[in-house]
Amino acid sequence: MKQYLKAMGSALALGIASLALAGQVQATTLVLEGSDASTFHGSATGGATYTTQLLAFLREGSALPVAVFNPLGGSLPSAPAGSVVYLTDLTGLSTSTYSALYILSPGGCCSQNLAGASVFAAQIGAFYDSGNGGSVAIQDYTGGDWSFIDPVLATPPAGAVRGFDTGGGGPTCTDGEVFNAEGLAKGFTQPPALGCWEHQAYDMAHFGPLGFLSLVDSDPAYGFDTIGSAFLALGGALGTPGCTNPAGCTPSVPAPATLGLLGTGLLGLGVLRRWRKA
Structure with a gap:
């Protein structure tokens, strides 16, 4: 007895x-960004403001800088001092050194860098999977198989991603994006017209059920049956609906076990x- x-x-x-432990919100956030405003338009006033807000979002309150992966060049011209470190090799990528990883478009415009990132698939996957704040953002996400980061990033169905270099149709360049209530609550402000803020848009009919939260409503011209998104976030404090506190929010539902x-x-x-x- x-x-x-x-x-x-x-x-x-x-x-x-x-x-x-279940009541703690994991800091790791996955971001799909349909824009290169932080690079191609980063010197403009609106681009500079967005860059600062984006980096603060990715750091989620951490004092560590963001690792910016740019193997073919491209920079964040308005990044606050000490907020980023540029890398062309991710061999030593570690959550003890960096708060997040931002995978830039080749040259900073206008399509994703899946080919360059795939070379370091193991390092990126381990960084994101650490659960220690290893957030990952993909600039100008156009689809394809990124499942080495997270299984939800297996190749999406045709038409779920539209815009420049997607093959899914829709505009290739627009300023018709609208930062919605979630985006505004998480520290973003509506950018002015930059000549082209949005290159890609994502169908929430596909990405919503996967758990992604939209922070930016895409231009209606992309033609989704439901509202589309130009900025998606998954997981972490800042990928949680209604959450604005990087330290955590509503406790998650405990697992059956x-x-x-x-x-x-x-x-x-x-x-x-x-x-x-x-």
Whole structure:
């Protein structure tokens, strides 16, 4: 009986500890950005403001800089001092050194750099999967298989990604994006017309069920049946609906296994009380 009760007590302790962990919001966020405003338009007033806001978003309150991967050139001309470190090789990529990884378009415009990033697939995947704040952002995401970062980034169905270099149709350049309530709550402001803020748009009918949150409504000209997005975020404090606190938000729902452990522990406590009374 004593051994049984000891096991029940251990299960209760483990269940409580698991619940505590479940209440913490993982900092890691995955960002799909349909724009290169931080690079190609980064010197303009609106581009400079957006760059500052984007980097603050990616850092999620961390003091560590953002690693900016730019193997073919391209920079963030308005990045605040000390906020970024430019890398052409990701061999030593580590969450102890960088708060996030920003994968720039080749040359800073106007399409994703899947080919360059794939060379360092293992390093990027490990960085994102660490759970220690290794957020990853893909500039001018155009689709394709990025599942080495996260399984949700397997090749999307035809037409789910539209715009420049996607083959999905729609405008290739527009200033028709609208920063929605989630985007504004998370620290962004509506940019002025930059000559072209948006290159790509994403169908929320596909990305929404995967867990992505839209921070920017895309130009209606992209023609999605439901509202499209020009900026998607998944996970972390800033990829959580209604959350604006990088330290965490509403506790997540505990996994069934965690609830099972807690239930077993509580059952053990009940048995213990009855045994002591007897």
